Amino acid sequence: MKIVIIGGVAAGAKAAAKARRNLRDGEIIIYTDDTHVSYSACGIPYFIEGNFDDYKTLLVRSPEEFEASGIKVRLRHKVSKILPESKQILVQNLDNQNAFLDTYDKLIIATGASPVIPPIKNNCFKHIYTVRKIEDAINIKKQMQNSKRAVIIGGGYIGLEMLEAFVKNNVYTTLIERSEYLMPGLDEDMSIYIKEQLNLIKENKFEIVTSDAVIEFCGNVDGVTSAETANGRIIDCDIVIICVGVRPNVELARDAGIKIGETGAIEINKRMETSIPDIYACGDCSEENLIITNTPVWMPLGSVANKSGRCAAINACGGFDEFEGVLLSAVTRCLKLTVAMTGLTEKAAQKYNIKTASVIVTKFDKVGYMPDAKNIRLKLVADKKTGKLLGGQSIGAGDSDKRINTLATALLAGLTVKEFEQNDLTYAPPFSPTIDPLLNAAQILKGKIEGESQKTELT
Amino acid sequence: MKIVIIGGVAAGAKAAAKARRNLRDGEIIIYTDDTHVSYSACGIPYFIEGNFDDYKTLLVRSPEEFEASGIKVRLRHKVSKILPESKQILVQNLDNQNAFLDTYDKLIIATGASPVIPPIKNNCFKHIYTVRKIEDAINIKKQMQNSKRAVIIGGGYIGLEMLEAFVKNNVYTTLIERSEYLMPGLDEDMSIYIKEQLNLIKENKFEIVTSDAVIEFCGNVDGVTSAETANGRIIDCDIVIICVGVRPNVELARDAGIKIGETGAIEINKRMETSIPDIYACGDCSEENLIITNTPVWMPLGSVANKSGRCAAINACGGFDEFEGVLLSAVTRCLKLTVAMTGLTEKAAQKYNIKTASVIVTKFDKVGYMPDAKNIRLKLVADKKTGKLLGGQSIGAGDSDKRINTLATALLAGLTVKEFEQNDLTYAPPFSPTIDPLLNAAQILKGKIEGESQKTELT
Numbered sequence: 049m050k051i052v053i054i055g056g057v058a059a060g061a062k063a064a065a066k067a068r069r070n071l072r073d074g075e076i077i078i079y080t081d082d083t084h085v086s087y088s089a090c091g092i093p094y095f096i097e098g099n100f101d102d103y104k105t106l107l108v109r110s111p112e113e114f115e116a117s118g119i120k121v122r123l124r125h126k127v128s129k130i131l132p133e134s135k136q137i138l139v140q141n142l143d144n145q146n147a148f149l150d151t152y153d154k155l156i157i158a159t160g161a162s163p164v165i166p167p168i169k170n171n172c173f174k175h176i177y178t179v180r181k182i183e184d185a186i187n188i189k190k191q192m193q194n195s196k197r198a199v200i201i202g203g204g205y206i207g208l209e210m211l212e213a214f215v216k217n218n219v220y221t222t223l224i225e226r227s228e229y230l231m232p233g234l235d236e237d238m239s240i241y242i243k244e245q246l247n248l249i250k251e252n253k254f255e256i257v258t259s260d261a262v263i264e265f266c267g268n269v270d271g272v273t274s275a276e277t278a279n280g281r282i283i284d285c286d287i288v289i290i291c292v293g294v295r296p297n298v299e300l301a302r303d304a305g306i307k308i309g310e311t312g313a314i315e316i317n318k319r320m321e322t323s324i325p326d327i328y329a330c331g332d333c334s335e336e337n338l339i340i341t342n343t344p345v346w347m348p349l350g351s352v353a354n355k356s357g358r359c360a361a362i363n364a365c366g367g368f369d370e371f372e373g374v375l376l377s378a379v380t381r382c383l384k385l386t387v388a389m390t391g392l393t394e395k396a397a398q399k400y401n402i403k404t405a406s407v408i409v410t411k412f413d414k415v416g417y418m419p420d421a422k423n424i425r426l427k428l429v430a431d432k433k434t435g436k437l438l439g440g441q442s443i444g445a446g447d448s449d450k451r452i453n454t455l456a457t458a459l460l461a462g463l464t465v466k467e468f469e470q471n472d473l474t475y476a477p478p479f480s481p482t483i484d485p486l487l488n489a490a491q492i493l494k495g496k497i498e499g500e501s502q503k504t505e506l507t
Numbered sequence: 508m509k510i511v512i513i514g515g516v517a518a519g520a521k522a523a524a525k526a527r528r529n530l531r532d533g534e535i536i537i538y539t540d541d542t543h544v545s546y547s548a549c550g551i552p553y554f555i556e557g558n559f560d561d562y563k564t565l566l567v568r569s570p571e572e573f574e575a576s577g578i579k580v581r582l583r584h585k586v587s588k589i590l591p592e593s594k595q596i597l598v599q600n601l602d603n604q605n606a607f608l609d610t611y612d613k614l615i616i617a618t619g620a621s622p623v624i625p626p627i628k629n630n631c632f633k634h635i636y637t638v639r640k641i642e643d644a645i646n647i648k649k650q651m652q653n654s655k656r657a658v659i660i661g662g663g664y665i666g667l668e669m670l671e672a673f674v675k676n677n678v679y680t681t682l683i684e685r686s687e688y689l690m691p692g693l694d695e696d697m698s699i700y701i702k703e704q705l706n707l708i709k710e711n712k713f714e715i716v717t718s719d720a721v722i723e724f725c726g727n728v729d730g731v732t733s734a735e736t737a738n739g740r741i742i743d744c745d746i747v748i749i750c751v752g753v754r755p756n757v758e759l760a761r762d763a764g765i766k767i768g769e770t771g772a773i774e775i776n777k778r779m780e781t782s783i784p785d786i787y788a789c790g791d792c793s794e795e796n797l798i799i800t801n802t803p804v805w806m807p808l809g810s811v812a813n814k815s816g817r818c819a820a821i822n823a824c825g826g827f828d829e830f831e832g833v834l835l836s837a838v839t840r841c842l843k844l845t846v847a848m849t850g851l852t853e854k855a856a857q858k859y860n861i862k863t864a865s866v867i868v869t870k871f872d873k874v875g876y877m878p879d880a881k882n883i884r885l886k887l888v889a890d891k892k893t894g895k896l897l898g899g900q901s902i903g904a905g906d907s908d909k910r911i912n913t914l915a916t917a918l919l920a921g922l923t924v925k926e927f928e929q930n931d932l933t934y935a936p937p938f939s940p941t942i943d944p945l946l947n948a949a950q951i952l953k954g955k956i957e958g959e960s961q962k963t964e965l966t
Contacts, residue, residue, distance in 0.1 A: 457913050476838045477547070
C-alpha cells in the first residue's frame with residue numbers, strides 16, 4: 049500500500065500523520081512544491097506582529113519528524129501531472145528540474161489555494177507581498193522592521209490581521225478595500241460597524257479607505273515607494289500587502305479529469321473521494337458540504353483543512369469516515385475588535401432563495417457594572433417561514449466568538465429560534481449579562497417571526 | 508386584574524416588569540420582607556472586591572422606578588399567610604408590625620432562597636456574615652476594610668468568589684471546605700484540579716483547607732477573633748463568611764397547601780403554575796425541569812430566575828409561555844481560574860442510573876504559540892449506550908466558559924458525541940487551537956463509545 053499526498057501545509061500534513069497512525073505497513077510520501085511542510089499559515093500575521101520571534105514556531109512537524117515516523121517528505125517537488133489510468137504521477141524536482149514518475153495506490157490531493165493578484169500596474173516591485181507561505185512571513189517581518197508606512201490591499205480577515213500586526217509595530221498603515229465595507233462577506237448592517245469601531249481607536253496609527261482600489265504602484269530599484277488609487281490618491285509606502293482573497297489550486301486535478309465543482313474547487317463526497325477512484329481531495333483545494341443547505345461551498349480555512357485531511361486519510365487507509373461539512377464559522381481579531389460569524393448572512397440566504405427574519409442587538413458582553421464590560425453587536429438570521437436559525441454575526445471588543453460558537457452548535461443541530469431561546473447559558477457577572485445577548489436577540493427574533501406568522505394566519 | 512408578587516430580587520422583579528408590559532390596565536404589587544428590591548445578588552462579591560464603589564450599582568430598578576411605571580412596591584412587608592380559597596394574603600409591616608389582608612387575582616411566589624447556617628458554636632458573634640442581601644454586601648465591604656484575616660466556610664461558587672474578593676483586597680484568607688474537594692458539585696477528577704491550580708497562584712495570600720470544618724467560633728464584644736476546626740486548627744480571623752449553600756424559601760407555600768416537589772422546592776409546571784390555581788412560583792423558591800432527563804431539579808441562579816419570572820408573568824397576565832427548563836449551566840471565576848459546567852456530571856448521571864463514558868483533556872485554549880495561551884482541563888460526559896452528550900466541566904485560566912456554552916447548546920439539542928464532533932467552531936490563533944479542545948475531546952470520546960459498542964456487538 050502506497051499513499052501519495054500532494055501538498056503538505058495543513059490538510060496534507062494532517063492526512064499524512066493520520067495515515068501513518070492508521071496504516072501499520074505501507075508507504076506514505078508527501079510531495080510539495082513548497083520549501084516547508086506542516087505549518088500554521090494562519091499564524092503568519094501573529095508571527096509578524098511579534099507574538100513570537102522564531103518562524104520555526106509556525107512549523108507543526110518538521111520534515112525530520114515526518115521522516116522519523118516513516119513519512120517521506122519531498123520539498124520543492126512539484127507534481128505536474130496525475131495519470132489516473134496507470135496510477136502514476138509526474139514529479140519535477142524544482143531544484144535540479146529533474147522529472148520522474150512515481151506510483152500510488154491512493155492519492156490525496158491537498159494542493160491548497162493561492163493568493164489572488166489583482167491587475168495592478170507595476171506589481172513586480174520589491175516589498176510587495178502576499179501572505180501565504182513561510183517565506184512570505186520571513187520577508188514581510190524583515191521588511192516591516194525597515195518600514196514606516198504600509199499599504200494593505202483588501203479588508204478581509206488577513207487584511208485586518210495584518211493591520212493589527214503593522215500598527216503594533218508602529219508602521220503607519222493605510223488599508224484599502226474596494227467595496228464599501230470592511231469584511232464584505234458580512235451583511236452590510238454589520239460590516240459598517242467594523243470601520244466605525246476601528247476609526248474610534250485608530251489614534252493616528254492607521255487609515256481605512258473603502259470604495260477605492262489601488263491601480264498602480266510606483267517605485268525604484270529599492271522597491272515600492274507609493275500606491276495610486278482609482279480615486280487619484282497617492283499613498284507613500286515602503287511595504288505593500290496584497291490580500292484580496294485566494295483561489296483553489298485545481299489545475300492539476302482538472303487536467304487529470306477530476307470533476308471541479310460549481311464553487312471552482314474540487315468536487316468531493318463526504319468521504320473526500322473525488323470523481324476518480326482512489327483519488328481524494330481535502331483542504332483549501334476542495335469544496336465542502338454546507339450543513340445548513342446541504343449544498344457545496346468553498347471554505348479555505350485551517351480548521352476545516354485539518355478535519356478534511358484527517359477524513360481523507362482514514363478513508364484512503366481503508367477505514368470509513370465522513371466529514372459532514374462546514375457551517376462557515378470564522379473569527380478574526382483586529383486590535384481590540386473581534387469579528388466572528390457562522391452560517392448564512394442575510395444576503396447569502398437570499399442567494400439560496402430563503403426568506404429571512406433578522407435582528408441586531410448591541411449589548412454588553414458581561415454585566416454592565418464589571419469594569420471590563422464591552423459592547424458587542426450581534427445579528428441573528430433565521431428562516432422567516434420555519435423559524436430555523438440560519439446564522440449569526442458578532443462584532444465587538446467583547447467575547448464575540450463565544451456567542452458565535454454557541455450559535456454554530458445550534459446550526460449544526462438545526463434548532464429553531466424558539467428552541468434556541470430556551471438555551472441555558474452560563475451566567476456570572478464577569479462572563480455575561482443575566483440574559484445573554486444571544487438569548488436576548490433570540491427572544492426578539494422569536495417575537496418577530498411569531499408576529500409574522502400570526503399576520504399570515506390572519507390574512 | 509390584580510397581580511400580587513411575593514418577593515422582588517430577581518424573579519419577582521422581572522415578573523413585575525414583564526407583567527407591567529403585558530398588562531395595560533390592572534394593578535401590580537410587590538411585597539417583600541427585604542429592604543431592597545430588584546438587585547443583582549450575584550454581583551455582591553464583585554462589589555466587595557471593588558469593581559465598583561457604590562452598592563446602588565447593584566440595583567437594577569429602584570422602588571421609585573417601579574412606582575413610576577405603575578408597579579407598587581412594599582418593602583419590609585412580610586407575607587405571612589396565603590389564603591387560596593378567598594384569594595387573600597396576610598401581610599405584616601415589619602416596621603410597625605401592623606398586619607393587614609390584601610387580595611389577588613393572580614399570585615406569583617418569588618420568595619427566593621436563604622443561606623444555610625451550619626451548626627457552629629457561637630455563630631452569633633459580630634462580623635460573621637452570609638452573602639445574600641444588599642445589607643450583607645455593605646456590611647462585609649465595610650468590615651473587610653478593617654480586616655487582616657478572613658475565614659470563608661464553603662468552597663462552592665460564592666466561597667471562591669469571596670476568596671477572590673478578599674485576596675484582591677489584601678485580606679489573608681483561609682477557605683475551609685468540609686468535603687475533600689472544592690466545588691464538590693463537580694466530578695472529583697475535575698474538582699481536584701481547582702485546588703491544585705489555586706495553590707499554584709496563592710503567593711501566600713490565602714490557604715485552602717479541605718476535609719475539615721469549623722465547629723466553633725471565639726470572639727469578644729468587638730466580634731469574632733478565631734475559628735476552630737474539627738481537626739483542631741485554630742484560625743485567627745476578624746471576618747467570617749458562611750457560604751455552604753442555600754435552601755428554598757417554601758414555608759409560606761407549604762403552609763398554603765401548595766405542593767412541594769421532591770427537590771424541596773415548589774413544584775411547578777412549564778408555565779410556572781403551582782398545584783393551586785392562579786398561584787405561580789418562580790426563581791430560587793421553585794424547581795425547574797432538567798431538560799436532559801425531563802425530571803425536576805433545583806437550580807437557584809439569577810439567570811434562571813429571570814427567565815422563570817418572565818414566564819410566570821406572561822402566563823399570569825393571560826398569555827401563554829413555557830419555560831422548558833435548565834441544563835445546570837454555571838460558571839464562576841476565582842482569581843485567574845475559570846470553572847464552568849453544564850449538564851450532568853458522571854456522579855449525577857449515575858444517580859439517574861445512566862451508564863456513562865467520559866474523557867478528560869488538558870489543552871491550550873488557543874494556539875500554543877500565542878503568548879496568552881493557557882491550559883484548560885475539559886471533561887465530557889456521554890451516555891455510554893446511546894452516545895448522547897450528558898454534560899461537561901471545564902476548568903482553567905483560559906476561555907473555559909466558551910466551551911461550556913457551546914456544549915450547553917448541544918445538550919439543549921440532544922446531540923450525540925458523534926454528531927457534535929462534526930461541529931464547525933470558529934478558528935483563529937488568538938481564539939482556539941486548530942482543533943478546539945471540545946472537538947478533540949469529542950473525537951476521543953466517540954472512539955471510546957464506538958469501541959465499547961463494537962465490543963458489545965462482538966459478545
